[in-house]
Amino acid sequence: MESSRGNGFDIHVPSRMPLSPGRNTDASGKQTDRLGGRVRSLARLLNPWTSHSPVSYYYAIPPCWLCPGKRIPFALYGRSLSGEMVHLLPPHRVYNPVGDGHDRETEPSRVFIRKDSAPDLISYLDSNLDEVVDHPHMDAAGKAEVFYYLAYRRLEAVYRSPGRLVLTDVKQIIALMIEQIITCPETLQQVYELAQKNAGRIAEHPRSTILHSLNVGILSTFFVTTVLAHLPRGIAEEIALAYFFHNIGMMLLPRDVVNHRGDLNDRAWSLIRQHPRWGVEIMGRRYPLTPEMGGIIGGHHERLDGTGYPGALTSHDLHFFVKTCAVMDTLHALISRRSYRGPLPLAEALREVRHRIPQGYDPRIFSQIIRVFREYRLF
Ligand SMILES: [Fe+2]
Known part of the structure; x- marks a missing residue:
């Protein structure tokens, strides 16, 4: 698979996300926005009292939740200029934005994960809590x-x-x-x-x-x-x-x-x-x-x-x-x-x-x- 450097990530060939049951529809078949679903707030994602009903495909997360130099157990996605979701980083790869990871210029403003990666994200945050809380952009x-x-x-x-x-x-x-x-x-x-x-x-x-x-x-x-x-x-x-x-x-x-x-x-x-x-x-x-x-x-x-x-x-x-x-x-x-x-x-x-x-x-x-x-x- 072709890959290139850019935007601080190993970027795979931009591809449409494997949306199921149909492109830009939610699990009930209802039409959703170009991100493939309504983006949940961070509070809803982390809150242990909310249920994660399958109404959206992606969660937006702030890049400051990701520790430079650490292996990320889930895939990261971004949005192309045309609004399509693109693969930014496959799962189990080292997150390595250009520079030291503390420079806002080299970090995307928003990254996305698939909704079914939420448990992996929470356990990733839990394992790296000190560094996440210490991130200068947090x-x-x-x-x-x-x-x-x-x-x-x-x-x-x-x-x-x-x-x-x-x-x-x-x-x-x-x-x-x-x-x-x-x-x-x-x-x-x-x-x-x-x-x-x-x-x-x-x-x-x-x-x-x-x-x-x-x-x-x-x-x-x-x-x-x-x-x-x-x-x-x-x-x-x-x-x-x-x-x-x-x-x-x-x-x-x-x-x-x-x-x-x-x-x-x-x-x-x-x-x-x-x-x-x-x-x-x-x-x-x-x-x-x-x-x-x-x-x-x-x-x-x-x-x-x-x-x-x-x-x-x-x-x-x-x-x-x-x-x-x-x-x-x-x-x-x-x-x-x-x-x-x-x-x-x-x-x-x-x-x-x-x-x-x-x-x-x-x-x-x-x-x-x-x-x-x-x-x-x-x-
Ligand atoms: Fe008591």
């Missing part, structure tokens, strides 16, 4: 999107297999989050928007539990690393790990208990009250928990006046990190959709938490959260 919104949805996927893999609890991938995400996301206010704002938007969407356990844990993990880690700016990185990462897994004990609860729509009976409540302890047991089996980490996982439902569970601890028993998790956990739960109620608006959720001060939550931590989140234009 803007804050793109960085947030890749980080947030891949973080969910990694967290979900661990939450759904609590018996195995392999934490390597999540620890890498946490290090990346502290390094790149939390230290960049613009990206943080984009991540916060995604967190807030998604909180109102997913109601059913276990997805809602995993999503909640991700969001509480991000927001609590941002808060403590901001107010404790000199916290050593290693400790910050351990605390973050506990925030991400504060609810892992919920995975041992029967689904019908968590998704129950009416009032819970005594048996259900007694099970729910165990989940912080179960969380400590699950995590403790595979990870050397520090007292602070164990405190966060085991104490996130404790309240200052001793009315919480499972230990009915009081204020002086609870570390700053635990009290922070208690506020963030409640606040985020209130703005989240549940199977038995809709999400509250943020202002109402804040009012609700304020009403429970000082019996339930630490007033100083609550004020600090408001101040810091306003300062970073999150609230």
